[in-house]
């Protein structure tokens with residue numbers, strides 16, 4: 001099918017523009033960049049979790065073939081600065097210095113202490129062994145509760161404490177809510193540490209160009225990175241150009257300003273030659289930031305009829321050894337989401353950020369919101385069980401009814417729109433809820449060794465990060481706006497420049513669909529430019545399901561301004577009044593007449609020629625817009641999961657998974673579907689497979705792909721997905737964001753199903769990931785050697 | 791340094807290689823064939839998969855010298871006579887790629903899978919691609935794409951005339967065909 005200007009592109013399952021180069025190997029990953037004379041960097045990394053550095057000797061490495069230079073942290077102490085934390089969540093937060101290469105002390109296994117620069121990557125890697133580092137071991141700090149005890153060993157001795165911050169929030173009279181309640185359920189949940197593991201490893205290339213630098217990085221955030229590199233190194237911002245070429249996934253792990261990026265810049269400056277570094281996967285597992293890692297103490301109070309009165313949440317959040325770009329902000333993003341979609345009278349929350357001698361944590365798909373959703377959706381099921389009520393019925397009694405929107409939650413967020421009833425009804429129907437409940441009854445009655453569990457998750461999340469005023473009030477260091485410019489070229493083609501920075505999300509396609517409709521030009525005539533601070537000078541990049549909601553809105557605004565400009569020129573060309581012109585399908589016509597018309601392409605050419613433009617009209621047909629969202633958007637949905645659990649082996653099998661999501665208006669259903677699938681895979685992986693494990697010395701045990709179980713196709717089920725559409729009212733497209741929904745919703749859906757299967761055995765929780773061993777221990781009550789029953 | 795003679799994507803190369811060099815490094819560093827990416831250092835991810843004499847191989851677990859005398863196909867050489875391979879087209883139409891990093895390996899592994907089993911069930915596709923990790927798609931669309939390509943390849947094999955179904959390769963940015971969403 002060819003696109004005619006009349007055909008609505010919005011809502012069409014348009015196959016992606018991005019695919020051609022990806023399907024034929026014509027890709028531009030950072031590691032593919034080869035510059036003449038480039039030197040390769042490899043890092044010497046600490047084998048110890050915590051130690052004082054007493055000596056670094058790289059003289060032997062310098063003798064090796066191909067080695068050009070070597071440096072220790074001390075060699076860069078005066079210029080490397082401290083890696084930034086842009087989100088100091090409280091006024092008195094402890095933010096220790098974080099040198100890109102350690103100078104005096106290392107605080108996690110894998111921290112860089114020195115580097116070798118060689119003519120090729122192999123020589124650099126070979127030379128690492130020749131660097132001699134002397135360490136004086138210090139105690140590892142691994143357990144958050146022990147770290148907070150009096151007299152605990154300290155990660156940062158100067159700080160005098162392992163507590164980074166305490167962030168409290170109280171709304172309503174929590175004590176009254178709990179005192180007056182018929183039922184109180186209290187649970188402790190553990191959000192295990194995860195490794196984001198984008199398939200493309202991190203890589204960075206930096207080329208000095210006189211006084212200035214071009215830096216290519218496998219990053220989600222070229223714009224933020226440029227600002228931060230300038231602030232960290234003191235190199236003037238205008239002298240740094242950052243390019244994010246093709247980027248192979250991020251999931252938050254490339255929302256970071258890393259030691260290796262800073263050092264690539266400094267090494268290029270010092271050596272006067274291009275430098276390049278690409279992590280090995282094992283190096284990446286150790287040193288690319290991790291996600292999650294919280295202990296959640298949760299209590300919920302309710303009446304006998306199920307009405308929720310109050311919720312209390314106390315978190316311990318593992319920061320790891322340092323605060324990186326948004327490390328402390330991650331649990332705070334979740335703080336407002338624990339009440340989920342439910343009405344209640346009172347809510348209290350506190351989060352303590354704790355330092356340990358582990359890799360820092362930071363954003364991983366969902367960033368704070370999956371943790372919050374897990375806690376509320378898990379404890380809702382426990383409350384239902386306590387009340388002897390169906391978990392869906394309990395939700396119905398407490399959720400915000402569709403006619404109550406906009407609704408301000410107990411946490412103070414105003415949910416603009418939603419229809420939890422509709423999504424749930426559709427999910428129940430697709431799932432065959434009552435049939436599966438009947439089968440569950442039969443299996444229970446028969447004592448079937450393979451039990452069936454049904455998991456429910458009715459989630460919402462806050463997306464479209466974010467109104468700058470809200471970010472400011474949460475002490476985030478930057479705004480949440482986004483920029484776009486739209487340029488009609490003399491030939492009638494269109495260039496769209498966006499400040500978002502896609503790495504698999506398909507923005508080139510989705511943005512083209514939006515522009516095609518808005519300007520009435522063919523989809524094929526549009527090219528989207530992004531990810532280069534010289535080409536797209538203004539932007540806030542891609543994370544937090546924000547790109548379509550905020551960046552897409554900027555594209556819409558810029559298009560509308562182009563049309564306004566074109567209307568003035570067209571009126572002049574057609575000798576008509578602007579008010580008399582109508583614009584549709586890319587053509588200006590004088591309303592109600594047979595007079596000649598002007599296409600937007602003709603107007604563009606006229607604007608370029610500029611021979612005869614209206615008074616004060618600038619030549620060329622282009623415009624731009626910077627959009628700061630009025631409020632967040634709130635995607636929601638109902639996910640239902642059926643799991644078969646073999647009570648004899650502990651093996652689990654997802655039999656069916658239904659996801660009905662409401663992400664507002666859909667620009668491209670195929671892309672939305674893909675985002676949901678990918679999100680589900682990662683959420684299910686947290687529930688069943690993945691966990692980053694440190695041993696008692698503080699070494700990462702799961703440091704390779706052989707040890708950390710990323711699910712393959714054989715480990716995951718097929719998904720049944722559908723959508724309800726309740727347009728957001730906070731942006732002109734009515735979109736809500738979809739990048740994180742699947743991840744947020746699925747983890748509790750799966751664990752709720754596993755626990756549901758095992759309720760007859762007295763099981764009330766299985767810690768994540770629900771491996772066969774843990775399930776089996778939960779069923780049999782056999783303890784592991786740490787004395788836990790599961 | 792040992793000498794090797796290989797054919798890569800239809801081109802003959804005569805090269806000296808270091809004995810310890812991996813095939814994937816030879817392809818990327820010596821030949822500049824950077825369409826084949828590296829995703830791990832433990833032979834787990836499959837991103838580096840190529841065809842070695844028509845059979846899929848993880849090019850990070852083969853030494854360059856072991857490829858001596860063999861014929862290698864990478865993702866860059868898969869489209870023939872200006873036409874995409876049915877799997878490339880099916881991946882496009884079924885949105886079986888997001889970031890695309892796993893895609894070269896996934897497609898080449900799927901070619902080998904379909905050579906062995908031209909009509910696999912979903913289960914067999916999932917098992918067959920177990921050695922190729924994708925962090926973006928959740929695999930459902932990859933399974934659908936492989937199923938669709940299998941049907942097309944079978945139909946083409948059954949048809950007497952030269953394959954009629956292949957479309958010309960779309961140019962990088964334009965003329966991508968519109969398809970309906972997968973159910």
Ligand code: FES
Nearest residue numbers: 829830833836850
């Ligand atoms: S690079 Fe991972 S298997 Fe070869």
Ligand code: FES
Nearest residue numbers: 888892924925926
């Ligand atoms: S598409 Fe990104 S890893 Fe598969």
